[in-house]
Amino acid sequence: MRVVTRHRPADAEAFASEASDLLRVLADRPGYLGGELGSSPDDPSLLLLTTKWADVGSMRRGMGSYEAKVALAPVMISAADEPSAFE
Numbered sequence: 762m763r764v765v766t767r768h769r770p771a772d773a774e775a776f777a778s779e780a781s782d783l784l785r786v787l788a789d790r791p792g793y794l795g796g797e798l799g800s801s802p803d804d805p806s807l808l809l810l811t812t813k814w815a816d817v818g819s820m821r822r823g824m825g826s827y828e829a830k831v832a833l834a835p836v837m838i839s840a841a842d843e844p845s846a847f848e
Contacts, residue, residue: 763814787831
């Protein structure tokens with residue numbers, strides 16, 4: 762299970778810090794397999810946040826935890842409104 766979100770934040774440096782905090786929180790969740798933040802070589806203002814999970818249940822439980830919701834809030838403000846979960 763992968764979750765992929767595209768972001769165009771107003772402050773890329775602040776966003777990178779918030780995304781790093783989120784990835785640290787998710788790393789403690791059962792079923793979390795990894796995640797990363799990257800930027801487009803053609804458009805550095807476009808960022809991609811990806812996470813990988815063992816299964817959809819792990820992803821839902823992991824992102825549904827209180828700690829994850831708090832860390833997700835500032836990150837998801839800049840997320841593109843499009844499907845993001847893929848099996």
